[in-house]
Amino acid sequence: MPIKNVVVNCTDVQRSVEYYTKFLELRVVGEPTPQRAVLDAVTATIELRAVGNGRDQSTWSPDDLQKGFRHIGFKVDRLDERADVLKAAGVEFKLDPLDAEGEVRICFFYDPDGTLLEMIQGDLQYAAVLDADGVARERALGVPRRPRLDHVAVTIEDRAATSDYYHEHYGFSFIGTIEQPHDQRGFSIGYLKGGDTVLEVFTYEVDKTSREPQLDVAGFAYAELAGDPPTDLTTATAPDGTSVYVDPDGFAFAVGSEA
Template identity: 50%
Template sequence: MAVRSVVVNTLDVERAVAFYRDLLDARLIGEATRHGADLDLVTATLHLRALGARGKASTWDPDDLQRGFRHIGLKVDRVDPYAERLADAGVPFHLKPLDAVGGVRITFFYDPDGTLLELVEGDVQYSDVLDAEAVAAERALGPPERPRFDHVALTVADAQAAGERYRPLGFRPAGALEQPQDSRGFRITYLHASGPGVLEVFTYSAQTHLRRPQLEAPGFQAVVLTESVESLDGFTEMCGSWELDRLGLDGLALYIDDDGLIVGVER
């Protein structure tokens, strides 16, 4: 199983397409319509879902102590040229380029609908390697020619519980990274799919709080996984079913996990 796509709600399809195409080199698949658009991010696609007049104010908070979705990560060959392009276009930054714990260079910024995005340069040097084969496969991908989907990050209440929740869908912990500079007791666990895509799991010693997803608010909505599995019982026992028709994603079974992340699985 791999990450097939990420779903992002947008108030303006044309504006969102221009942002991802012109600033992040995503490639439009087919044609954009008033209902949305799909863009190629090399190893996954971005599905833009049009909100129009249905759009409501989002309750998403950039404080990572809020559980659920945190950001979408893209791997790049070099962070700084893209950051300069984004800055020249007036894009708001959450964190300007810097060398981060784990031996990578990163930057964080927002798309036009408030979705937090990260660019990552280099391979993470994990504090703990939990699956050497998975780490080797990740590094074998090498630097991309254009921004490549890498991960969806989420904050969870319990990393072990999250790992068990996603194990039936083919995700395994490949590595972990301590963040000793963060007084909140921050640790990242990287759950690798059997195909492309990673769930970057944040945990804290500090108290976290839950946010329920909003189907009609702009920004990130869901992560969609490829390949049907014979049984979802191990996953669905720990997740609630979602109202399937409200996202308009035909052919998917949608679930919401205990930390508020919506996951779509091909049926």
């Protein structure tokens, strides 16, 4: 089952709509309001919600050793051309375009309220393929005509436990790994595929920090998965009353039907 929707809190919905439609070619669904807008990202939607608390109120850190949400990734064509447009507009980058492990090209940058985004170009060449059919389905998606939501990345403590949980409850398949041999922290990435989307899970062999999800400040709020509500996780309530579940690593998600 896929990631259906990603909720991103923002201090100015119209500004964020303009950002995501201009730089990532997401398409507006329905009629935006000052409080909310929904954007089509091909394989899922990005939902922008207004909050009063800005980036300075967030406890999220760009240090990948903080467990929980890390970034939202979009598969793109013409990555360098797109990055040049972002840079010309003064968008803040965390990582300039480069060739990465797995024979892909990537870059990282921030949205207007500090949510970290990634663009990735090319098909990953996995260090280990664990589900050949899943990898084949991923590659069958082809080169996107416009940027599509590819993954949500999280830092976790225990890859096996995370893989087992999201497979059992939400049907995600562990399709492969990418290793980072030059990273002295013992960095490895696992890919859990659900439908046309992926949970990208970071593991490290060094100590990590934790944070409680913040549903009422600017930045990533939660992802929405297709499936049934869990019965074994801590719950929180979003400002609009949505029940949100928090896994042991602090990753927040809601659930809904596949329709």
